[in-house]
Amino acid sequence: MSLDDIKISQAIIESYNKKLRSALDVDVAIVGAGPAGMVCAYYLVRAGLKVVIFERKLSVGGGMWGGGIMFNEIVVQEKVKKILEEFGVTLRHYESDYYLADSIESVSSICAKTVQAGAKIFNLLSAEDVMVRRGRICGLVINWSAVEIANLHVDPVTMKAKFVVDATGHAAEVVRIAERKSGLKLKTKSGRIMGERSMWAEAGEETIVRNSKEVCSGLYVCGMCANAVFGAPRMGPIFGGMLLSGKKVAQELIKRLRKG
Ligand SMILES: Cc1cc2nc3c(=O)[nH]c(=O)nc-3n(C[C@H](O)[C@H](O)[C@H](O)COP(=O)(O)OP(=O)(O)OC[C@H]3O[C@@H](n4cnc5c(N)ncnc54)[C@H](O)[C@@H]3O)c2cc1C
Numbered sequence: 606m607s608l609d610d611i612k613i614s615q616a617i618i619e620s621y622n623k624k625l626r627s628a629l630d631v632d633v634a635i636v637g638a639g640p641a642g643m644v645c646a647y648y649l650v651r652a653g654l655k656v657v658i659f660e661r662k663l664s665v666g667g668g669m670w671g672g673g674i675m676f677n678e679i680v681v682q683e684k685v686k687k688i689l690e691e692f693g694v695t696l697r698h699y700e701s702d703y704y705l706a707d708s709i710e711s712v713s714s715i716c717a718k719t720v721q722a723g724a725k726i727f728n729l730l731s732a733e734d735v736m737v738r739r740g741r742i743c744g745l746v747i748n749w750s751a752v753e754i755a756n757l758h759v760d761p762v763t764m765k766a767k768f769v770v771d772a773t774g775h776a777a778e779v780v781r782i783a784e785r786k787s788g789l790k791l792k793t794k795s796g797r798i799m800g801e802r803s804m805w806a807e808a809g810e811e812t813i814v815r816n817s818k819e820v821c822s823g824l825y826v827c828g829m830c831a832n833a834v835f836g837a838p839r840m841g842p843i844f845g846g847m848l849l850s851g852k853k854v855a856q857e858l859i860k861r862l863r864k865g
Contacts, residue, residue, distance in 0.1 A: 634659070636732040637771070638658045639666065641848070646658050647719040657764075659732050660729075661729070664728070669711060669712050672708040679708045680704070681844055682810070682843070689704075731753050732782075744769070767823075770826070779824065791821050792821060801833040803838060817850040
């Protein structure tokens with residue numbers, strides 16, 4: 606059988622078009638396919654919700670690939686064991702409360718399970734603005750990352766979501782945009798982004814779960830972004846908090862979306 610180059614092009618264009626059109630109106634739109642964003646998406650889709658993730662880079666996984674100082678091992682604590690086991694990640698006991706996993710296996714397993722569960726991940730697409738109506742964040746403005754990188758004058762498009770989750774890590778990009786442009790007051794002590802504090806694993810891991818919540822109407826934060834917004838420490842190369850944080854936000858959103 607001969608292969609027709611045009612058929613290959615048609616297949617890609619038709620299928621992607623369909624996928625992107627379906628992403629224009631969803632239950633939850635997550636920005637950032639790091640560990641927190643993907644875990645959040647996984648639990649949401651498992652609950653039957655329609656979820657998309659927009660990821661700026663070619664690859665998913667955010668900062669998880671590099672473990673600590675580019676040593677591709679991650680450390681998690683006992684209470685996170687169950688989550689990683691659910692994703693099929695092999696865990697090795699180190700000592701007492703500490704477990705180790707291969708960072709490459711962790712990212713690829715989390716990603717595979719999340720996509721297979723039904724989440725749509727769009728790589729190479731960046732969130733560059735938010736959609737705000739009647740004092741509530743209700744969607745995103747997205748554009749090709751290549752447009753942003755090349756600084757081209759190309760207009761973005763808008764998509765609608767019942768809730769938006771900022772999982773962009775240290776940069777807290779969506780909250781920063783919302784703070785600057787929407788005029789909405791954030792639910793932090795100062796009403797503004799508090800900024801992340803110096804590295805302290807124990808405090809950071811504890812506060813990240815507490816800080817994973819709604820930061821202004823319609824907009825949630827999870828992962829490192831939560832501590833950056835609420836003024837808590839970074840935690841360095843321990844990844845348990847990221848996973849717990851993603852799961853917590855998913856559980857809260859499932860409750861809210863079921864009620865509504
Ligand atoms: C490049 C990089 C370097 C890091 N270096 C360190 C370090 O030296 N020390 C340390 O303690 N922690 C570091 N971290 C963070 C650390 O890895 C975190 O503890 C953990 O990865 C955070 O997980 P997360 O899911 O919250 O976010 P991340 O793993 O940071 O993932 C966030 C994702 O969001 C994407 N993103 C950001 N903005 C947008 C946007 N507008 N639109 C679409 N996608 C977007 C990013 O490309 C990224 O994939 C780094 C993270 C990254 C991405």
